[in-house]
Amino acid sequence: MTVKLKDETSDEDDIPLASTTNGRKKRKVDYSELGEGTDNEAKEEVDSYDSDEKLSEATRSGQKAKKTKRSPSAKKASTKRVSKKPKKIVKREPSIEQQNAESEEDSKELVEDTDGFKWWEKENEDDSIKWTTLKHNGVIFPPPYDPLPSHIKLYYNGKPVDLPPQAEEVAGFFAALLESDHAQNPVFQKNFFNDFLDVLRESGGTKNGVKIENFELCDFSKMFDYFQLQKEQKKQLSSQEKKKLKLEKEQFEEPFKFCFLDGRKEQVGNFRIEPPGLFRGRGAHPKTGKLKRRVYPEDVVLNLDKEAEVPKAPEGHKWGEIRHDSTVQWLAMWRENISNSFKYVRFAANSSLKGMSDYKKFEKARQLRGYIDAIRADYTKNLKSKVMLERQIAVACYFIDVFALRAGGEKADDEADTVGCCSLRYEHVTLKPPNTVIFDFLGKDSIRFYQEVEVTNQVFKNLTIFKKPPKKPGHQLFDRLDPSILNKHLQNYMPGLTAKVFRTYNASKTMQDQLDLIPNEGTVAEKMLKYNAANRTVAILCNHQRTVTKGHAASVQKAAERIEELEWQKIRLKRAILQLDEKQAKKDPKFFAEVKDLVKEQEAAIHKRLIEKEREKYVKKYTRENEKRKFEKQEELPESQLKEWMTRVDELEKQYNEELETGKVQLKSTSESVEKLKTQIEKLDQRIETATIQLKDKEDNSQVALGTSKINYIDPRLSVVFCKKYGVPIEKVFTKSLRDKFKWAIESADENWRF
């Protein structure tokens, strides 16, 4: 209590600002890169800011000493673990199986046998060695460039350009994207054009002397049209031809789709080398539009076991390197030219290795249950720490835990400017007293994170301090922090704990809580609706968004109109009841209340819409029928037919107009009893309800992507339990590929399993 009081009063003035060499260095870099103000000014501010940090220095060195002590023992432990490896049960078991299997050698039986391999029923702690044998057939390369027919060309300033094939290919990459947003993006255009000119120069320039200098004068439309035509032609093929092509493709790909891991047949994920193209960076990526160059076998490293037969490189080529590294789970790798990083060919999501790490991920998150209370208590306490670094860690932990922020590593200038927790800047967090915080920043994939939230008073106070002048836009909010500092801190609580585990933990925990709220009643469809709502809560927590599909607004409107029409129908039927028996109104005034709610103008609008739809329907029917007849060389429908149909609609219109004027409903004679009308109304009510729910669902889902959390964050066993307990077929929650990926969960979780 006393501590609290003391702390609260002295808060802003005497928190010693812990400084680390890291922090200082980083901040200098940050400040000097600021656009606003002169660099000198900024540096001075830092220095003055840092200068009153005396107390903290001591604290830090104490911490430092502790940490350096820890590390050797950690190293020892890890070496020990490696030497223990051969003892591990899991690694040995499969090799026995494998020997048996290999003696039989008849591979078909082997495949079926190993398909049933249940790794999740075995013990396995050590996973630094991923396999003992690994055999595969290499990778598929994209087909070589096939030049365009000679009459399809790029036009420059109205003139056809004769491009060497290498340059034509690059121009074609752009042409193919002509109607996408990328082609409108100036950065994309510029990067593409530079690389295109490079390739053009390297390949000897245009062959007919046209000098290409200005992007604006390039006309890619003929190339674009040609690609469209090709697509069209592909579509036009008969279904037989399509089937044949598909079969041929599958047969060709078959050997690459699978590999043998410890003698078991496993699926490969991305066995195709990425084709060349234009780099499609997300958001404001400085490199978007650059040419992603073609990958050749010489660029590719294959990874297999020492005895494995090395797959043949494509004709006239050699592999870049053959490696035998059993500590990794990739089959092939190459270096990509956009950011000079690696690309890997890996196992498919349904493979045992991927499954195992997935399982471990969720188990680690479950383990966090045992620590979370202590961690929360601790960061709540540390919000008042005397040491700046500790306060920052506390607030960061709070953000990560409560708002599910990502760790937020530093990014280079040649990447899109996106942030996570540690990389948040001054301008990303707006403070609104007394305790509202507005987050507004671009996160992973340049997806906007916008949230107006209330935080505890102490968090608010701290944020005010973190934003105190001389800090200004462009400066780091957590200037002492980066993910590695944060993660090291977290590892003090629980081995292996890192920032991302909180996302998994909170996602799965949220799902469990939401599922617990669902009553076990109603139809499967109703239960699924609730399951999806639970899923949606998680997706919102993780800020998983998708771009609204282009037809969305229209389809929502259509659905809404549909509902409106059903409502109108209902009211009409109610009127009809009253026409038959006026006394009904007194018997059940509530039931008939809505009859008066329908305004005339509204009704007229509905009439108009229905009539229009009806007309359109007949016109379409007429034209379609005639097209068909033309094609079959039959006599076309006379125009009088259309006229006749239109007269029918005219009559309907007249009827509606009369109804509107007189207020008297004209119904078919078949439904002329109160009872019959009432059942019809009931049915309509049903339809209206389902349509309304569906519409709401559609709207709620329009910007939220449910898939990402289902695939990566929600422990699949939760869904399995839901299905088992509620009698929902698993197919309803998991697609085929997810059922394969989560086979371990489906087979291991029983009704009572809890996250």
Next chain:
DNA sequence: GTCCAGACTTAGAAGCATTATT
């Protein structure tokens, strides 16, 4: 400690297949 290569998970877009609608 700091830096960064390397390896792995997570992410939305795009493409393709299937189902619903007319």
Next chain:
DNA sequence: AATAATGCTTCTAAGTCTGGAC
């Protein structure tokens, strides 16, 4: 049967995190 809408898969970009070199 054609078309539109939706669902599912594939693709590859963009993160996180580890560990080794200095």
